Amino acid sequence: MKKLINDPEQVVRESLAGLARAHADILKVCFEPVYVVRADAPVTGKVGVVSGGGSGHEPMHAGFVGRGMLDAACPGEIFTSPTPDQIEAATRAADGGVGVLHIVKNYTGDVMNFEMAAELCQAQGIAVRAVIINDDVAVEDSLYTAGRRGVGATVLAEKICGAAAERGWDLDRIEALCRRVNDNARSMGMALAPCTPPAAGRPTFELGAGEIEMGIGIHGEPGRFRTKWAPAREIAAQMTEAIVADLPFRAGDRVIAMVNGMGATPLVELYLVYGELDRLLETRGIRAARKLVGNFITSLDMAGCSITLLRADDEILALWDDPVLTPGLRWGV
Amino acid sequence: MKKLINDPEQVVRESLAGLARAHADILKVCFEPVYVVRADAPVTGKVGVVSGGGSGHEPMHAGFVGRGMLDAACPGEIFTSPTPDQIEAATRAADGGVGVLHIVKNYTGDVMNFEMAAELCQAQGIAVRAVIINDDVAVEDSLYTAGRRGVGATVLAEKICGAAAERGWDLDRIEALCRRVNDNARSMGMALAPCTPPAAGRPTFELGAGEIEMGIGIHGEPGRFRTKWAPAREIAAQMTEAIVADLPFRAGDRVIAMVNGMGATPLVELYLVYGELDRLLETRGIRAARKLVGNFITSLDMAGCSITLLRADDEILALWDDPVLTPGLRWGV
Amino acid sequence: MPAVGGGEIRAWLKALREVYAGNRDLLTALDAAIGDADHGINLDRGFTALITELDRNVPADPAAALRAAAVCLIRSVGGAAGPLYGTFFLRAAAASAGKTALEPPDVVAMFEAGVAGVAERGKAAAGDKTMLDALLPAVEAMRRALADGGGLGEVLEAGARAAEEGMKSTIPLVARKGRASYLGLRSAGHQDPGATSAWLLVRTAAAVWR
Amino acid sequence: MPAVGGGEIRAWLKALREVYAGNRDLLTALDAAIGDADHGINLDRGFTALITELDRNVPADPAAALRAAAVCLIRSVGGAAGPLYGTFFLRAAAASAGKTALEPPDVVAMFEAGVAGVAERGKAAAGDKTMLDALLPAVEAMRRALADGGGLGEVLEAGARAAEEGMKSTIPLVARKGRASYLGLRSAGHQDPGATSAWLLVRTAAAVWR
Ligand SMILES: Nc1ncnc2c1ncn2[C@@H]1O[C@H](COP(=O)(O)OP(=O)(O)O)[C@@H](O)[C@H]1O
Ligand SMILES: Nc1ncnc2c1ncn2[C@@H]1O[C@H](COP(=O)(O)OP(=O)(O)O)[C@@H](O)[C@H]1O
Ligand SMILES: [Mg+2]
Ligand SMILES: [Mg+2]
Ligand SMILES: [Mg+2]
Ligand SMILES: [Mg+2]
DSSP: OOOSOSOGGGHHHHHHHHHHHHOTTTEEEEETTEEEEETTOSOTTSOEEEEEEEESSTTTTGGGBSBTSBSEEEEEEETSOOOHHHHHHHHHHHOOSSOEEEEEESOHHHHHHHHHHHHHHHHTTOOEEEEEEOOBTTSOOOTTSOOOOOOTHHHHHHHHHHHHHHTTOOHHHHHHHHHHHHHTEEEEEEEEEOOOOTTTOSOSSOOOTTEEEESOOSSSOOOSEEEEOOOHHHHHHHHHHHHHHHTTOOTTOEEEEEEEEOBSSOHHHHHHHHHHHHHHHHHTTOEEEEEEEEOSSOOTTBEEEEEEEEEOOHHHHHHHHSOEEOSSOEEOO | OOOSOSOGGGHHHHHHHHHHHHOTTTEEEEETTEEEEETTOSOTTSOEEEEEEEESSTTTTGGGBSBTSBSEEEEEEETSOOOHHHHHHHHHHHOOSSOEEEEEESOHHHHHHHHHHHHHHHHTTOOEEEEEEOOBTTSOOOTTSOOOOOOTHHHHHHHHHHHHHHHTOOHHHHHHHHHHHHHTEEEEEEEEEOOOOTTTOSOSSOOOTTEEEESOOSSSOOOSEEEEOOOHHHHHHHHHHHHHHHTTOOTTOEEEEEEEEOBSSOHHHHHHHHHHHHHHHHHTTOEEEEEEEEOSSOOTTBEEEEEEEEEOOHHHHHHHHSOEEOSSOEEOO | OOOEEHHHHHHHHHHHHHHHHHTHHHHHHHHHHHSOSOHHHHHHHHHHHHHHHHHHSOOOSHHHHHHHHHHHHHHHTOTTHHHHHHHHHHHHHHHHTTOSEEOHHHHHHHHHHHHHHHHHHHOOOTTSSSTHHHHHHHHHHHHHHHHTTOOHHHHHHHHHHHHHHHHHHTSSOOOOSSGGGGGGGGGTTSOOHHHHHHHHHHHHHHHHOO | OOOEEHHHHHHHHHHHHHHHHHTHHHHHHHHHHHSOSOHHHHHHHHHHHHHHHHHHSOOOSHHHHHHHHHHHHHHHTOTTHHHHHHHHHHHHHHHHTTOSEEOHHHHHHHHHHHHHHHHHHHOOOTTSSSTHHHHHHHHHHHHHHHHTTOOHHHHHHHHHHHHHHHHHHTSSOOOOSSGGGGGGGGGTTSOOHHHHHHHHHHHHHHHHOO
């Protein structure tokens, strides 16, 4: 394993130290316990928006801390959800006195740790609401399983809820908005090559020369099925089909469309995939009203991409367009 | 070779088609010949800023077309400089009547093709000035060689000269500014793993399990020397030492510091490297007044990073802070 | 051994640290097959932190030692295993409250309480291909061995054997909880990492307290 | 063959297309060692475009065919080779202007002019490890063979042999121009891709016009 690191056990902390030095104007990093918080937090009278999860998905979540998006993020170890004490500290730091929203990706570990933290916070009189993001169509849903994973919709929910909080919406309304975003968003991902977590030191799965994994998550897990490599046109069509059919997205819908890189896939390929996606949506009468192409929710050095579509109304589009100033997403300021 | 592409020969065109669909509000893509131009070009009375080079370095150059940066870019085939007819067409499209600046990376092919294009443009009465960027300290300079490569400083020059053009500076002044940026900037790059050009279908060089290449360029060329993998701390120190000693950068200097990913290196590693760089500069009394961490001038799916430092005065910092609205770099708007 | 006091609990926890360090790669490899390749790393990190903690201030009675373990694991393990094993020790501590030494029935009660906590926290059931598939049969077997008049040694041995069978029984199962469930049918044919670490938990108690 | 007319020039260019297509991978591999792995791809793209162009409108005299080649290569090859070979054909066309057929001295003059253009455009000298290391000796040998009263066949054979030696002579050289120069000493021990494509250029003329 060759990486730009010093000690596999220190990657997360040392990377956060660099983040703090690079963006001192936007955020602060605390280490005991580890969390990242807006430089001007807490913003009194504003609902706090907090998220977190395992590291290795950068820029999500720490890179989305800043005005108009997250008030705080709690990065766990690589691919390991943060612990309740981190989440509790981040929540306290983000609490402007009118409550805090937890945006939680649906993974057993994340859900349980955020649950325990919420109990600790509520015991201290902080109003906490949690919304579980579960937009991954690659996972069959059922009452008897852990349910669908939270993936790309998390990025959109953090931006949109962050904007609503900035506008002064109250906790009830932001919680409802976050559920609405989650309910109207669907995603699917694929991998051309696995990733190598620093502490493990070897790829999380093996792929043959001509093989790809369809339906992967963001933790280096293998996908739902393995298949032969196919041209981008076919891969994009398969993913789009699965996403559109699931909600379903209908002719006339306006969407926020994201083509996300898993970490090691160059922009030249992501834009090529976006071109395919946009054409596919066009033929279905679905309009990509907003577009996002790049690395936003990654899986270390995995090669591949994911597609996320969010059915958006005027309100959601307006919140999307609101100013955002974070290391990972910035416009309007 | 597994990539998100359809046909290796069509990658550049298909990716540009996606870029056009994703950013129609910012830019237009023309195909006969291939060039990318600001949606509102030409801006009458404004100096045009044009750059270009082989593709595979995205977001540079096409991703830097837009308000406050490039008026047009001419993408060649992957790692192959554009042809004079492309450059001529882009220059014509960018000409607001008061001349056009060509920002050219110092590669024999780029220089010769831009030269031929400049001759064609001047024959048509368009005032063209070319500034050659050659900031790579890994290459020994000498009268008898092709000289140093143009790398990271190109990104900074495009941003800063684009801002000056937006402010209404004339061609002489912008040309001088571009030379000043180039004269005060130094870069060095390294690779953990080679890249695989789509048309070639195999890695551009082989690296042993424990080996890295120091002093690589951005076209998959091998570097100046091969060495054992070392912790990020040492790699950052070697690159910083070479860069600082070359200009030299001195205590009290303020710099724009860029840690750039080569394409396949995750952000978590780039921020870790930035942390090391920032500490190293601090100990030398050099102040990182502005910071840029991410993928800006890449080499397809090469793993590794480059560091660029630009000694900046108040004027350059002000131009840096001016609004920019491009797919690859955006702030202040 | 007559009864389990604070010292024995600490000995168990220290032995667990060695065991998880020694099985770090095995547990991580199992997790790589159907999860995200960090289970061994998570437990190793947690129990290493726990030992440092235990050395800093030595808890006197069983409940104190178990609570220290809970707090430390919840703080340092993360992932699914953190809250799950954390809850296990939290409930185990509660069940042992006020006792300076645990007689065999108390030990069984402690495991019962801990496992009940895991089931509540994770909302999983037997056959979901989780650590519960090792833990539930283990407490069941301990109860039976106790009822049959077994001493601490027999009781724990029975628990360890049942945990091992339960762990092996996860191989053919299709996961319904945890990350492995995302693989659907592909999760079958792999031994669950958490069931494996759970078996080590019980087996180590049997080894240390025999 | 008596003299080189427009048809012979076209035959040469078409043969070159086949030759570069056939050596696409070889030239690209040579470029991968000390450049950026695209030389063969660049030439294949350029000459394929050229043939389409030549079939669309058939140029009558040598100069027209050579100019068509120049314009098309400059448009489609890119990189360093595009302007260099483009300039070669541009100058070759100028030197052949007004002639319906090239006698041996005209053919040599054509190559001389083309190579002079490459040298001017690239500002390289003999020994810099570029295509010039094949082209300069080639024209030198052609001149000598012509002076010795050789016919077109001998003249081109001599040129091809010299080009081949010049190509091989690039192996030990340290590059001073082009991408390979960035490698410094590491560029030694590799045959220059452009010198190789230049040898093919001359050798194909010899083969087609014998
Ligand atoms: N809902 C649950 N109930 C009980 N055990 C679970 C549950 N979800 C996961 N587990 C156990 O946790 C183990 C994985 O732990 P670990 O890898 O540390 O966490 P993560 O999956 O967050 O990376 C699984 O092998 C499984 O035995
Ligand atoms: N200044 C120069 N003068 C003459 N030939 C050159 C010069 N620079 C490069 N070359 C030739 O061009 C060849 C590389 O061509 P090619 O790979 O197509 O272009 P690029 O280097 O832009 O990728 C080299 O092998 C060398 O022979
Ligand atoms: Mg995990
Ligand atoms: Mg090239
Ligand atoms: Mg795991
Ligand atoms: Mg080349």
